[in-house]
Amino acid sequence: MSFLDENFLLETRTAKTLYHEHAKHMPIIDYHCHLNAQDIANDRKFENLTQIWLEGDHYKWRAMRTNGIPERFCTGDAPDFEKFEKWAQTVPYTMRNPLYHWTHMELKRPFGIETILKPETATEIYDTATSMLQTDAFSVRGILKQMNVEVICTTDDPIDTLEHHQKIAEDNFGLKVLPTFRADKAMAIEDANFLTYLEKLGATSGITIASFQDLQDALKQRHDFFHENGCRLSDHGLETIYAEDFTGEEINGIFRKALHGQELTKADVLKFKSAMLVFLALLDHSKDWTQQFHLGALRNNNTRMMRELGADTGFDSIGDFDVARPLSRFMDKLDNSDQLAKTILYNLNPSQNELYATMIGNFNDGSTPGKIQYGSAWWFLDQKEGMERQMNALSNMGLLSRFVGMLTDSRSFLSYPRHEYFRRILCNMLGNDVEGGQLPASEMKWLGQMVENICYHNAKSFFNF
Structure with a gap:
């Protein structure tokens, strides 16, 4: 399995x-x-993956803060992609937290993305999902x-x-x-x-x-x-x-x-x-x-x-x-x-x-x-x-x-x-x-x-x- x-x-x-x-x-x-x-x-239609995924999601903000991410990347004025990068940095550290399961299930459905999210894959996943979000x-x-x-x-x-x-x-x-x-x-x-x-x-x-x-x-x-x-x-x-x-x-x-x-x-x-x-x-x-x-x-x-x-x-x-x-x-x-x-x-x-x-x-x-x-x-x-x-x-x-x-x-x-x-x-x-x-x-x-x-x-x- x-x-x-x-x-x-x-x-x-x-x-x-x-x-x-x-x-x-x-x-x-x-x-x-x-x-x-x-x-x-x-x-x-959301402009990018950050907006649909991280806006208002205090579950993710909480994990990011615990991982040492400054507030400007959670609820602050950091650019959307930089916020996503900080979330991607955090995801590997969420193993055994339900966020790890939810994150990858939400990439798989509806986007069909089965790649594990981590810093090395952040740009690829962000670009793929953001492009799909522009379609009806x-x-x-x-x-x-x-x-x-x-x-x-x-x-x-x-x-x-x-x-x-x-x-x-x-x-x-x-x-x-x-x-x-x-x-x-x-x-x-x-x-x-x-x-x-x-x-x-x-x-x-x-x-x-x-x-x-x-x-x-x-x-x-x-x-x-x-x-x-x-x-x-x-x-x-x-x-x-x-x-x-x-x-x-x-x-x-x-x-x-x-x-x-x-x-x-x-x-x-x-x-x-x-x-x-x-x-x-x-x-x-x-x-x-x-x-x-x-x-x-x-x-x-x-x-x-x-x-x-x-x-x-x-x-x-x-x-x-x-x-x-x-x-x-x-x-x-x-x-x-x-x-x-x-x-x-x-x-x-x-x-x-x-x-x-x-x-x-x-x-x-x-x-x-x-x-x-x-x-x-x-x-x-x-x-x-x-x-x-x-x-x-x-x-x-x-x-x-x-x-x-x-x-x-x-x-x-x-x-x-x-x-x-x-x-x-x-x-x-x-x-x-x-x-x-x-x-x-x-x-x-x-x-x-x-x-x-x-x-x-x-x-x-x-x-x-």
């Missing part, structure tokens, strides 16, 4: 059969990502079609006009690009920019926000607007779930304090966030949306770099937060009134895999297969071992067969081989079980269907796409 050949990560005959006959050709539903809808609307087949839409993508769900703030999504829908080019409602900034009452955000939200919704009820009305107006434009999912990026007890009078008072610039206590902040989570969850349930919770990130650890570069630039890590009790209280509150929407929980701390895998079983009520999902391994865990551990926990505590599968969670249009990576790992796990006598070889027809479901059909049914 050679590096990145057709049987990459497939260790058994059964694994190879499951991947090549069942997983490989399934369309992709990328139900959570951070792709730029404007680039899709405009069918952008390698425009943004061309790449998405090559990768067999059927649905993309971007991540969008309530104040977004969704004009680019509307243009994509009007073009009807054979691929759905739908918005996802992410109202994190509307919850961030402790943030110095909170009042500025309220002004923007008020302007977008046409509602002057002078009370907590006004805030709710504005968010509901935007929620309705997103629904009209095809949105069927919400998303939250939180350290943990907030589930403090609160009264309406308390929340009104806390909001008034914030509007008048008065200092908020920690208890005030937690109560407000708790109230907002419940309100948003009820909106999702009312429209049969799926709510997603990305939990466990300790963000913006480097204050100096946060000041210089802003958020989402590669200075976050795994956090260790109180999860079980608030998550249980929050979901139980909604379930108790039969208003718990379909939910996906994403965990960033591998020590809590079994916690999440058992939590979902508490609130699956038989109304929808896999109504509460333990979501795919994400961020620091979307590598081979992380995916295996997430799927093993789900298998042991729940039903892997009802899993809605992989997503890219990416800002790069070249990240779709991550679906292939996931599918190979899934098929290898099942193949090993069959050939180790832990699953019956006589049930290959069902196992093939199970693979196809996890790769595609479960998500299509779950999200009503």
Whole structure:
């Protein structure tokens, strides 16, 4: 077996059969990502490989910094080719990091480049890929079609006009690009920019926000607007779930304090966030949306770099937060009134895999297969071992067969081989079980269907796409 050949990560005959006959050709539903809808609307052609590969990719920036590369070659003003050269210098040092696999998978698909990236090959690879990027087949839409993508769900703030999504829908080019409602900034009452955000939200919704009820009305107006434009999912990026007890009078008072610039206590902040989570969850349930919770990130650890570069630039890590009790209280509150929407929980701390895998079983009520999902391994865990551990926990505590599968969670249009990576790992796990006598070889027809479901059909049914 050679590096990145057709049987990459497939260790058994059964694994190879499951991947090549069942997983490989399934369309992709990328139900959570951070792709730029404007680039899709405009069918952008990137000028070179650096722009499509290194723009906004904090995974690569993080590795480059660790390798001693100055910031001007990561997020700074260095020429594009020089940035690429520094990435090529770094790649050999990423061996055993998933970036080494992803890098070469992304060169192989869609470019067909099988040369190992290193300083000696940088110019050849850069020139070849850059030339291909100038053709229609390698425009943004061309790449998405090559990768067999059927649905993309971007991540969008309530104040977004969704004009680019509307243009994509009007073009009807054979691929759905739908918005996802992410109202994190509307919850961030402790943030110095909170009042500025309220002004923007008020302007977008046409509602002057002078009370907590006004805030709710504005968010509901935007929620309705997103629904009209095809949105069927919400998303939250939180350290943990907030589930403090609160009264309406308390929340009104806390909001008034914030509007008048008065200092908020920690208890005030937690109560407000708790109230907002419940309100948003009820909106999702009312429209049969799926709510997603990305939990466990300790963000913006480097204050100096946060000041210089802003958020989402590669200075976050795994956090260790109180999860079980608030998550249980929050979901139980909604379930108790039969208003718990379909939910996906994403965990960033591998020590809590079994916690999440058992939590979902508490609130699956038989109304929808896999109504509460333990979501795919994400961020620091979307590598081979992380995916295996997430799927093993789900298998042991729940039903892997009802899993809605992989997503890219990416800002790069070249990240779709991550679906292939996931599918190979899934098929290898099942193949090993069959050939180790832990699953019956006589049930290959069902196992093939199970693979196809996890790769595609479960998500299509779950999200009503």
